[in-house]
Amino acid sequence: MRRSNVLVVDDEELYRRALERILVRCGHAVTTARDASEAMTAVSAEPLDLVLCDVRMPGISGLELVRQIREIDPDLPCIVMTGYDSVEHSVEALRSGAFWYLHKPFEGSLDVVRRLVEQAIEHRRLRTENRLLQSQLRSRYRFDNIVGQSAALRGVLELVDKVADSDSTVLVTGESGTGKELIARAIHYNSRRADRLLVSLNCGAIPEELLESELFGHVKGAFTNAVAQREGRFAAADGGTIFLDEIGDMSPNLQVKLLRVLQDRSFEPVGSSKTQRVDVRVIAATNQNLEDAIRRGVFREDLYYRLNVIPIEVPPLRRRKDDIPLLVQHFLDRLTAEKGRAIEGITEAALARLADHDWPGNVRELENLMERLVVLRREGMIDLGDLPPAFRRRDASSDAASVPTMGADGIDFNAVVDRLETQLIVQALEQTGGNKNRAAQLLGLNRTTLIEKIKKKGLDAAGRSEPAAVPPGVSIS
Ligand SMILES: Nc1ncnc2c1ncn2[C@@H]1O[C@H](COP(=O)(O)OP(=O)(O)OP(=O)(O)O)[C@@H](O)[C@H]1O
Ligand SMILES: [Mg+2]
Numbered sequence: 001m002r003r004s005n006v007l008v009v010d011d012e013e014l015y016r017r018a019l020e021r022i023l024v025r026c027g028h029a030v031t032t033a034r035d036a037s038e039a040m041t042a043v044s045a046e047p048l049d050l051v052l053c054d055v056r057m058p059g060i061s062g063l064e065l066v067r068q069i070r071e072i073d074p075d076l077p078c079i080v081m082t083g084y085d086s087v088e089h090s091v092e093a094l095r096s097g098a099f100w101y102l103h104k105p106f107e108g109s110l111d112v113v114r115r116l117v118e119q120a121i122e123h124r125r126l127r128t129e130n131r132l133l134q135s136q137l138r139s140r141y142r143f144d145n146i147v148g149q150s151a152a153l154r155g156v157l158e159l160v161d162k163v164a165d166s167d168s169t170v171l172v173t174g175e176s177g178t179g180k181e182l183i184a185r186a187i188h189y190n191s192r193r194a195d196r197l198l199v200s201l202n203c204g205a206i207p208e209e210l211l212e213s214e215l216f217g218h219v220k221g222a223f224t225n226a227v228a229q230r231e232g233r234f235a236a237a238d239g240g241t242i243f244l245d246e247i248g249d250m251s252p253n254l255q256v257k258l259l260r261v262l263q264d265r266s267f268e269p270v271g272s273s274k275t276q277r278v279d280v281r282v283i284a285a286t287n288q289n290l291e292d293a294i295r296r297g298v299f300r301e302d303l304y305y306r307l308n309v310i311p312i313e314v315p316p317l318r319r320r321k322d323d324i325p326l327l328v329q330h331f332l333d334r335l336t337a338e339k340g341r342a343i344e345g346i347t348e349a350a351l352a353r354l355a356d357h358d359w360p361g362n363v364r365e366l367e368n369l370m371e372r373l374v375v376l377r378r379e380g381m382i383d384l385g386d387l388p389p390a391f392r393r394r395d396a397s398s399d400a401a402s403v404p405t406m407g408a409d410g411i412d413f414n415a416v417v418d419r420l421e422t423q424l425i426v427q428a429l430e431q432t433g434g435n436k437n438r439a440a441q442l443l444g445l446n447r448t449t450l451i452e453k454i455k456k457k458g459l460d461a462a463g464r465s466e467p468a469a470v471p472p473g474v475s476i477s
Contacts (some may be wrong), residue, residue: 003027003028003029004028004029004049004050004121005028005029005030005031005046005047005048005049005050006023006028006029006030006031006048006049006050006051006052006117006121007030007031007032007033007039007042007043007048007050007051007052007053008020008023008030008031008032008033008052008053009032009033009034009035009036009038009039009051009052009053009054009057009062009065010032010034010052010053010054010057010081011034011035011054011056011057011058012054015054015081015104016032016034019052019113020032022110022113022114023117026114026117026118028117028121031046031048035057035058035059035060036057036059036060036061036062036064036065036068037059037060039051039053039065039069040065040068040069043069043072043073043076044072048073048076049076049077049121049124049125050076050077050078050079050117050120050121050124051066051069051076051077051078051079052078052079052081052102052117053065053066053078053079053080053081054080054081054104055080055081055082055083055086055089055093056083062080062081062093063080063089063092063093063096063098064096065078066078066080066093066096066097066098067096067097070096070097074097075124075127075128075131076124077099077120077121077123077124078097078098078099079098079099079100079101079102079116079117079120080093080096080098080100080101080102081101081102081103081104082101082102082103082104083103083104089101090103099120099123100116100119100120102116143157143160143186145182146179146182146183146186147323147326147327147330148320148322148323148326148327149322149323149326150320150321150322150323151320152315152319152320153315153320153323156183156312156313156314156315157186159310159312160183160186160187160190160312161190163187163310163312164186164187164188164190164191165190165191165192166310167281168281168309168310169262169281169282169283169284169306169307169309169310170184170187170282170283170284170309170310170311170312171247171283171284171285171286171290171307171308171309171310171311171312172184172283172284172285172286172312172313172314173285173286173287173290173311173312173313173314174287174313174314174315174316175287175316175360175362176287176361176362176364176433177361177362177363177364177365177433178314178315178316178317178362178363179314179362179363180245180285180287180314181200181243181245181285183312183314184198184200184243184245184283184285185198185243187241187283188240188241188243188281188283191241191281193239193240193241193281196237196239196240196241197236197237197239197240197241198237198240198241198242198243199233199236199237199240199241199242199243200242200243200245201214201215201233201242201243201244201245202245202246203244203245203246203247203249203250203254204245204246204248204249205246208251208253208254209223211250211251211254212253212254212257212270213226213230213232213269213270214232214233215232215233215234215254215257215258215267216232216234216235216257216267216268216269216270216276217229217230217231217232217234217235217269217270217276218230218232218269218270218271218272219269219270219271219272221271222269222270222271222272223270223271226270226271229269232269234261234267234276234278234280235276235278237278237280238278238279238280239279239280240280240281241280241281241282241283242280242281242282242283243283243284243285244258244282244283244284244285245284245285246285246286246287247284247285247286247290247307248286248287248288248290248293248299249288252298252300255299255300255303256300256303258303259300259302259303259306261278261280261282262282262303262306262307263306265277265278265279265280266278282307284307290304290308291304316359316362317359317362317363317365317366318358318359321355324351324354324355324366325351325355327363327366327367328346328351328354328366328370331366331367331370331371332345332346332370332374332382335370335371335374336374339371339374339375341374341375341377341378341379342378342379342380343373343374343377343378343379343380343381343382344379344380344381345381345382346381346382346383347381347382347383347384349383349384350382350383350384350386350387353384353387353391354366354369354387354391357391360431361430361431361432361433364433365430365431365433367433368430368433368434369388369430372388372430373386373387388426388427388430389423389426389427390426390427390430390431418457421453421457422457422459424443425439425443425450425453425454425457425459426459428440428442428443429454429459436450436451436454
């Protein structure tokens with residue numbers, strides 16, 4: 001076993017020498033100090049495992065010394081030596097945080113001294129080991145739900161780790177579906193606000209008039225429907241974190257109000273002149289290029305700089321393709337359990353094709369595809385043939401080859417066109433993670449036209465997952 005370093009503090013030379021002898025014989029390394037100030041120098045100079053100190057010393061007393069040492073190193077055990085006659089000193093010693101006490105003189109009880117010293121050193125060792133294990137546990141479980149080993153993602157997580165505990169405002173940017181919300185949650189749950197609320201608000205999903213009241217609350221009668229006073233999200237998040245998603249969609253009017261909250265953590269509820277103060281950490285996210293929005297005059301530059309204190313950019317999936325196999329496995333494990341399917345895995349060929357894809361919808365697109373595959377496949381291995389047409393396209397030698405040739409008997413025009421339509425719609429839905437608005441944009445169709453087609457073709461029932469239905473943009477966790 002490693003030699004332990006023991007510090008002996010006593011103003012009487014006799015005791016210093018006696019203890020040193022005993023301890024050295026037990027195999028420990030010993031440093032001595034004559035008073036509290038020499039002792040403090042030794043404590044900060046070298047790593048110690050145990051301190052033995054006398055109560056009565058000129059200057060600072062042994063009990064005060066124990067308090068000071070524990071402030072520097074709460075795990076360093078101290079044994080206090082008191083006279084037989086002073087019971088109150090023994091009690092005081094324990095109260096000041098001493099590990100235990102020894103009565104002086106200790107001739108005849110050397111075994112007690114030795115045993116106590118060993119116990120204290122073992123206690124120290126266990127405490128240190130426990131702390132080490134705890135910190136390993138923490139780092140193992142902290143980002144448990146964030147899958148990926150790529151350098152790009154690791155860089156993001158290192159940054160999250162570094163900034164989580166500060167109160168600084170964070171701006172998370174990245175394409176749609178990259179995991180911005182996941183990162184925001186990781187920041188909150190790794191911060192010292194973790195046991196308080198994380199309040200999320202999607203600024204893009206709420207009309208401007210409602211958004212102000214949603215953020216800051218309103219008083220009774222503030223507007224037509226304000227029948228009662230209502231607390232806003234900032235007040236709800238007091239002591240915790242607020243996550244403002246799609247911040248790029250916020251109107252200029254509200255941008256000014258948000259700027260003020262960021263500057264001095266104060267605001268007025270709609271219809272009220274009474275200023276409220278909150279202690280809230282702000283995390284904002286956007287998939288827009290805000291610098292661009294500033295140039296276009298739709299986003300305030302001053303707000304941008306207030307938000308962008310700590311920028312975190314979540315890289316698109318195509319720039320961290322190493323993560324694809326891990327994510328596929330992660331989603332397969334989760335979804336087969338959730339849906340009670342017996343999927344055994346995915347073939348190398350199919351996985352290679354997925355790794356090759358560009359993933360414009362990023363992790364959400366991959367997650368949706370895996371869900372569809374698990375639901376449709378039900379059991380066995382997922383293979384190339386199970387992948388949607390967009391992934392199989394390269395099997396056909398060219399686009400032209402997928403246009404059927406007209407036989408002598410003509411062709412079933414409607415059926416062919418219908419098939420082609422279905423393929424395009426499925427592709428668009430896949431790319432947008434099931435977002436019909438964006439899918440309609442991609443196809444250059446009206447939203448209503450697209451919805452009608454989806455209904456007619458029964459594509460809704462094909463295991464396609466819609467984004468979870470939540471009240472407009474609001475969630476509290
Ligand atoms: N590294 C990852 N590990 C596991 N799941 C992930 C990872 N990244 C994203 N996801 C999952 O992908 C989906 C999309 O993630 P998230 O909602 O955080 O993305 P986003 O960037 O906020 O998207 P949007 O811009 O559309 O709001 C979620 O279901 C999330 O759990
Ligand atoms: Mg999001």
